[in-house]
Amino acid sequence: MTQLMQALSYCMAFMLLAQPVQADQHVNVLLYHHVSANTPRSTSLSPQEFASHMAYLHDHGYQVVDLGQAISSIQAGDELPTKSVAITFDDAWRNIYTNALPIMEQYDYPFTVFVNTDPIDQNNRIAMTWDMLRDMKQRGGTLANHTKDHDYLVRKPTYNQQWLQDTLANIAFAQQRLEQETGPTNKWLAYPYGEYNLALKQALKERGYLAFGQQSGGIAAFSDWQALPRFPAAGPYSNLKTLKLKLASQPMPVDYHGFPEPVIRLDEANANPPTLSISMLRQERKGVRDQVRCFILGAVETPIWQDKQHWQVSASAALPAGRSRYNCTSPIWGQSNYYWLSQQWLVYQE
Ligand SMILES: [Zn+2]
Numbered sequence: 001m002t003q004l005m006q007a008l009s010y011c012m013a014f015m016l017l018a019q020p021v022q023a024d025q026h027v028n029v030l031l032y033h034h035v036s037a038n039t040p041r042s043t044s045l046s047p048q049e050f051a052s053h054m055a056y057l058h059d060h061g062y063q064v065v066d067l068g069q070a071i072s073s074i075q076a077g078d079e080l081p082t083k084s085v086a087i088t089f090d091d092a093w094r095n096i097y098t099n100a101l102p103i104m105e106q107y108d109y110p111f112t113v114f115v116n117t118d119p120i121d122q123n124n125r126i127a128m129t130w131d132m133l134r135d136m137k138q139r140g141g142t143l144a145n146h147t148k149d150h151d152y153l154v155r156k157p158t159y160n161q162q163w164l165q166d167t168l169a170n171i172a173f174a175q176q177r178l179e180q181e182t183g184p185t186n187k188w189l190a191y192p193y194g195e196y197n198l199a200l201k202q203a204l205k206e207r208g209y210l211a212f213g214q215q216s217g218g219i220a221a222f223s224d225w226q227a228l229p230r231f232p233a234a235g236p237y238s239n240l241k242t243l244k245l246k247l248a249s250q251p252m253p254v255d256y257h258g259f260p261e262p263v264i265r266l267d268e269a270n271a272n273p274p275t276l277s278i279s280m281l282r283q284e285r286k287g288v289r290d291q292v293r294c295f296i297l298g299a300v301e302t303p304i305w306q307d308k309q310h311w312q313v314s315a316s317a318a319l320p321a322g323r324s325r326y327n328c329t330s331p332i333w334g335q336s337n338y339y340w341l342s343q344q345w346l347v348y349q350e
Pocket residue numbers: 090091146150192193
């Protein structure tokens with residue numbers, strides 16, 4: 001008996017050693033803006049569509065978790081519920097309060113709202129009021145920072161010291177307003193439009209912020225904590241058929257900290273189209289390597305592998321001005337779902 005136990009414990013220790021990459025410990029985060037049938041479709045879904053998303057999560061064994069708890073667990077290496085999903089909203093629209101909150105309360109789902117504070121301070125009628133935000137916080141909501149004025153943070157002529165100071169002041173102002181009006185507030189920023197550059201990312205890291213983009217994917221221990229992905233789930237992404245695949249996906253285990261500058265300026269002609277060079281966290285089987293695909297500007301691109309761990313991909317033509325994404329997937333060995341990876345680029349024309 002003792003021998004059997006010993007053999008079993010060796011076996012378990014081996015299994016743990018053989019799994020250095022904990023991609024299975026992850027949370028997929030959904031990103032919504034408007035929940036209304038009367039707002040711009042690109043960032044909206046109807047209350048009925050939102051209800052169908054929540055019902056799908058409930059009926060298919062997803063655990064909607066508190067984002068803060070999930071992040072703490074991932075950072076501490078603690079167990080997360082399987083099929084963990086977190087719900088987030090950007091912009092503090094009033095329709096989140098009137099249309100989404102009652103649906104989430106039916107399921108007792110926690111959620112996070114990233115608030116740009118000026119519309120609240122200006123009593124904008126399509127934004128929530130501070131009373132509504134305080135009420136949301138009482139009812140399962142976490143509030144976080146989406147800047148003061150929702151400006152484009154990195155569409156600036158130069159990234160000098162003044163730019164950085166002004167940008168950080170904008171973020172600090174929103175943080176202060178949230179704390180004054182609603183109490184203690186996590187240092188979490190959602191970048192407006194998901195746009196950031198490496199300098200801003202680094203400055204936020206030094207100041208203890210976590211920051212969220214709008215590139216798709218899940219969060220795991222190997223994520224870049226100042227460029228956390230979320231799956232946009234409204235407008236063209238509200239279709240449940242495609243959302244199902246994303247919900248079932250796992251973050252691709254790669255070194256996200258080595259990702260390149262996401263802003264390409266037009267004076268850097270050589271930089272467009274940008275090359276995304278990927279370092280996987282382990283060597284991949286040929287069967288997996290052969291099936292990595294990237295979806296770029298409506299085309300499917302096949303990456304070039306340097307060895308069993310490193311690959312590169314770029315668009316076949318220059319990216320247009322504005323935002324574009326490289327979305328890459330690969331099968332997970334022995335499973336029916338996919339690894340997911342995304343990088344958003346901003347081609348900036350002054
Ligand atoms: Zn926003």
